[in-house]
Amino acid sequence: xxxxxxxxxxxxxxxxxxxxxxxxxxxxxxxxxxxxxxxxxxxxxxxxxxxxxxxxxxxxxxxxxxxxxxxxxxxxxxxxxxxxxxxxxxxxxxxxxxxxxxxxxxxxxxxxxxxxxxxxxxxxxxxxxxxxxxxxxxxxxxxxxxxxxxxxxxxxxxxxxxxxxxxxxxxxxxxxxxxxxxxxxxxxxxxxxxxxxxxxxxxxxxxxxxxxxxxxxxxxxxxxxxxxxxxxxxxxxxxxxxxxxxxxxxxxxxxxxxxxxxxxxxxxxxxxxxxxxxxxxxxxxxxxxxxxxxxxxxxxxxxxxxxxxxxxxxxxxxxxxxxxxxxxxxxxxxxxxxxxxxxxxxxxxxxxxxxxx
Amino acid sequence: xxxxxxxxxxxxxxxxxxxxxxxxxxxxxxxxxxxxxxxxxxxxxxxxxxxxxxxxxxxxxxxxxxxxxxxxxxxxxxxxxxxxxxxxxxxxxxxxxxxxxxxxxxxxxxxxxxxxxxxxxxxxxxxxxxxxxxxxxxxxxxxxxxxxxxxxxxxxxxxxxxxxxxxxxxxxxxxxxxxxxxxxxxxxxxxxxxxxxxxxxxxxxxxxxxxxxxxxxxxxxxxxxxxx
Numbered sequence: 001x002x003x004x005x006x007x008x009x010x011x012x013x014x015x016x017x018x019x020x021x022x023x024x025x026x027x028x029x030x031x032x033x034x035x036x037x038x039x040x041x042x043x044x045x046x047x048x049x050x051x052x053x054x055x056x057x058x059x060x061x062x063x064x065x066x067x068x069x070x071x072x073x074x075x076x077x078x079x080x081x082x083x084x085x086x087x088x089x090x091x092x093x094x095x096x097x098x099x100x101x102x103x104x105x106x107x108x109x110x111x112x113x114x115x116x117x118x119x120x121x122x123x124x125x126x127x128x129x130x131x132x133x134x135x136x137x138x139x140x141x142x143x144x145x146x147x148x149x150x151x152x153x154x155x156x157x158x159x160x161x162x163x164x165x166x167x168x169x170x171x172x173x174x175x176x177x178x179x180x181x182x183x184x185x186x187x188x189x190x191x192x193x194x195x196x197x198x199x200x201x202x203x204x205x206x207x208x209x210x211x212x213x214x215x216x217x218x219x220x221x222x223x224x225x226x227x228x229x230x231x232x233x234x235x236x237x238x239x240x241x242x243x244x245x246x247x248x249x250x251x252x253x254x255x256x257x258x259x260x261x262x263x264x265x266x267x268x269x270x271x272x273x274x275x276x277x278x279x280x281x282x283x284x285x286x287x288x289x290x291x292x293x294x295x296x297x298x299x300x301x302x303x304x305x306x307x308x309x310x311x312x313x314x315x316x317x318x319x320x321x322x323x324x325x326x327x328x329x330x331x332x333x334x335x336x337x338x339x340x341x342x343x344x345x346x347x348x349x350x351x352x353x354x355x356x357x
Numbered sequence: 358x359x360x361x362x363x364x365x366x367x368x369x370x371x372x373x374x375x376x377x378x379x380x381x382x383x384x385x386x387x388x389x390x391x392x393x394x395x396x397x398x399x400x401x402x403x404x405x406x407x408x409x410x411x412x413x414x415x416x417x418x419x420x421x422x423x424x425x426x427x428x429x430x431x432x433x434x435x436x437x438x439x440x441x442x443x444x445x446x447x448x449x450x451x452x453x454x455x456x457x458x459x460x461x462x463x464x465x466x467x468x469x470x471x472x473x474x475x476x477x478x479x480x481x482x483x484x485x486x487x488x489x490x491x492x493x494x495x496x497x498x499x500x501x502x503x504x505x506x507x508x509x510x511x512x513x514x515x516x517x518x519x520x521x522x523x524x525x526x527x528x529x530x531x532x533x534x535x536x537x538x539x540x541x542x543x544x545x546x547x548x549x550x551x552x553x554x555x556x557x558x559x560x561x562x563x564x565x566x567x568x569x570x571x572x573x574x575x576x577x578x579x580x581x582x583x584x585x
Contacts, residue, residue, distance in 0.1 A: 045484050046483075046484075047480050047483070047484070072483070073480070073483040073484045074483050074484070074485075074486045074487055074488055075486075076484070078484060079484070080481065080484040082477065082480075082481060084477065086475070086477045086478055086480070086481035088478060088481075088482070088496065089478075089500070090499045090500055099482070099485050099487075099495075100484075100485035100486060103485060103486030103487060103491075104486060105486075131581070145485065146484075146485075149484075149485050149486060
């Protein structure tokens with residue numbers, strides 16, 4: 001759907017990144033501060049004119065420095081949600097929302113308009129001025145304003161970075177609803193692993209201006225090379241699950257592609273989708289199924305890879321269709337004779353599971 | 358309350374200042390946009406030259422105007438011969454002198470208001486489909502409007518007090534170029550008119566006070582608009 005290749009210099013820093021985004025959903029552009037994420041997004045939006053590059057969106061060439069093609073930002077149909085929201089201070093929320101809508105080539109219908117207002121809970125804010133809004137409200141208005149311009153791609157530059165944790169958890173459900181309801185691809189810049197875990201389908205790792213990894217989050221996150229390169233510690237796997245139901249003892253049962261996972265009490269209704277993150281150090285390994293053990297989850301798995309590092313080892317597992325990773329000592333690895341192909345049991349304590357709500 | 362001659366001076370002052378401010382405003386806006394948004398060689402020099410009326414003795418401005426626009430001067434002679442426009446000894450000349458003297462007040466206020474606008478807003482408007490004119494009229498102008506108003510009011514109040522440039526360029530003609538300060542000066546020159554001079558001075562003080570207060574209010578409005 002969009003094909004990007006950009007080269008640009010800022011003094012000693014150079015950006016040289018190429019990638020494609022093929023499908024709707026959220027692609028996270030993940031990387032530390034100063035890795036060139038915003039520069040890349042600015043180039044896609046057309047705010048920045050890179051030294052060299054080519055950007056093609058849905059077959060339309062937006063930039064081709066070789067052929068002298070440069071489509072100005074106003075004609076690109078890229079929805080941009082800025083980190084500092086950039087709401088127009090002299091306009092009401094409603095006029096902010098209508099700004100891009102009025103100027104859109106393909107105008108959203110009034111049903112679509114009210115659907116987006118509804119999705120983001122903007123109706124009660126319409127008459128207010130940006131200066132009177134809370135941080136979270138501003139973010140929602142900025143999201144709505146970008147969406148109502150009927151973009152082909154939505155660019156979100158750390159939309160939650162300016163918010164405190166409480167406000168973040170207010171906005172995240174809106175972003176999830178948007179991801180699930182909208183059919184447009186979203187390019188989500190972040191340096192927060194939590195946001196990646198919770199929202200992203202695909203991930204591009206940008207470091208020092210270069211793309212270091214790209215792929216599906218469920219494949220990439222348990223990958224140790226990736227975790228090291230992305231500076232993610234502790235490493236851990238992420239997978240999708242649904243709520244199967246509460247148990248009489250107060251615990252909640254989740255269903256996932258490797259069976260069932262019993263976790264602490266969750267408020268979500270039966271059938272609700274969520275994502276689970278399991279840290280490598282929270283998974284114990286056993287060659288035989290333990291009988292008398294306090295842990296609630298004993299998941300049969302197969303070893304797909306082993307990596308030793310000093311006195312510890314990281315063991316990659318496949319549990320059903322889900323990739324997991326476990327960190328044990330090198331001594332345990334040797335004692336149990338764990339190698340690729342070993343069939344064993346992954347033991348997970350319910351209290352260590354981190355379901356992302 | 359006021360004698361006919363005094364009200365004449367007051368009304369003339371208001372007319373001269375209003376015309377001066379209105380005529381200088383488009384130029385001040387253009388110059389402010391140039392200085393706030395563009396980089397070009399010789400910018401500090403242009404910047405300085407535009408602020409010159411602030412520090413130059415007004416008499417010098419009047420003298421320069423006389424040299425350029427006097428009826429026997431090249432430009433002034435041409436204007437009179439071909440367009441029938443005469444500035445000297447006319448209230449329009451007084452307005453021109455005031456416009457030049459108070460131009461820096463407008464320029465400065467508009468420029469500060471322009472520079473206070475977050476450049477990111479323009480980028481946001483661009484990604485939402487707004488072209489250059491669209492952005493100017495729907496974003497820049499409304500955001501800078503309180504600055505324009507504040508500058509215009511300050512310039513108006515300052516213009517009411519202009520003396521040196523007017524008396525040098527267009528002389529002190531009752532009903533034509535005798536504005537409030539010139540009327541005060543004339544009253545002080547004639548024995549027995551101390552009361553008149555005092556009344557007109559009080560009037561000037563009151564007008565200046567009103568002007569400065571209004572300018573301050575406009576400035577505050579500007580600050581809340583751009584969110585500072």
